[in-house]
Amino acid sequence: ETGVTQSPTHLIKTRGQQVTLRCSSQSGHNTVSWYQQALGQGPQFIFQYYREEENGRGNFPPRFSGLQFPNYSSELNVNALELDDSALYLCASSLDYGYTFGSGTRLTVV
Amino acid sequence: GDSVTQMEGPVTLSEEAFLTINCTYTATGYPSLFWYVQYPGEGLQLLLKATKADDKGSNKGFEATYRKETTSFHLEKGSVQVSDSAVYFCALREGGATNKLIFGTGTLLAVQP
Numbered sequence: 001e002t003g004v005t006q007s008p009t010h011l012i013k014t015r016g017q018q019v020t021l022r023c024s025s026q027s028g029h030n031t032v033s034w035y036q037q038a039l040g041q042g043p044q045f046i047f048q049y050y051r052e053e054e055n056g057r058g059n060f061p062p063r064f065s066g067l068q069f070p071n072y073s074s075e076l077n078v079n080a081l082e083l084d085d086s087a088l089y090l091c092a093s094s095l096d097y098g099y100t101f102g103s104g105t106r107l108t109v110v
Numbered sequence: 111g112d113s114v115t116q117m118e119g120p121v122t123l124s125e126e127a128f129l130t131i132n133c134t135y136t137a138t139g140y141p142s143l144f145w146y147v148q149y150p151g152e153g154l155q156l157l158l159k160a161t162k163a164d165d166k167g168s169n170k171g172f173e174a175t176y177r178k179e180t181t182s183f184h185l186e187k188g189s190v191q192v193s194d195s196a197v198y199f200c201a202l203r204e205g206g207a208t209n210k211l212i213f214g215t216g217t218l219l220a221v222q223p
Contacts, residue, residue, distance in 0.1 A: 042216050058210070
C-alpha cells in the first residue's frame with residue numbers, strides 16, 4: 001500500500017507567478033485535503049475534495065484553487081503568488097476520517 | 111470557532127526524562143483529538159488519537175487522555191529518547207461536512223543525550 005506522494009518537494013517562484021502542486025492519494029482514499037503550514041505554525045486548512053467535488057474551504061482567497069481527478073489524485077493551484085504564500089503545503093488523503101499526510105511541498109516566493 | 115492551544119516550546123529534556131506537553135481545546139460538541147509528530151523535513155505522522163471522553167490514546171510509549179471536564183489532551187511519555195526530538199502538534203477534528211483538522215501551533219521537543 002503506497003502512501004501519499006507530493007511533488008515537487010521544493011519550489012521557488014517569483015511574486016505574481018502561478019504555481020501548481022500535485023498530490024497522489026493513498027490507494028483507496030477518496031477524500032483529499034490541502035493544508036498550508038507557515039514557518040513555526042500549525043497547518044491551516046485550505047480546502048477538501050470528495051469524489052472530485054470541493055466540499056469544504058478554509059479562510060483562503062479564491063486565488064487558491066484545486067482539482068481532484070477520477071483516480072483521486074489532486075492539484076493545488078495558487079495564482080498571483082504573494083510573499084506570504086511561502087510555506088510548506090501538505091496534502092492529506094483519507095477514507096472514513098483516517099488521515100494520511102504527504103511529506104509536503106516547500107514553496108518559497110521571492 | 112473551534113481552536114487548539116498547546117504549550118509553547120522549545121521543550122528541552124535530557125534522555126530518559128519525563129515528558130508532558132499540554133494541550134487544551136475549545137469546541138462545540140465532542141471532537142476527536144489527535145497528536146501528530148513532525149520530524150525535520152518531513153510531513154505529519156499520526157502519533158495517537160482519542161475519539162471520546164476518557165479515552166486514552168497510546169503509541170510508542172506516548173499517552174494522552176481525553177479529558178472533557180478540563181477540555182484537555184496532554185501528551186506524556188515516561189522516558190524520552192533522542193530519537194523523539196521533533197515538533198508535536200495537537201489537533202481536533204471538527205464536525206460537519208469536511209471533518210477538517212484544526213491544529214495547535216506545535217511544540218518543539220529537543221532531547222539531549
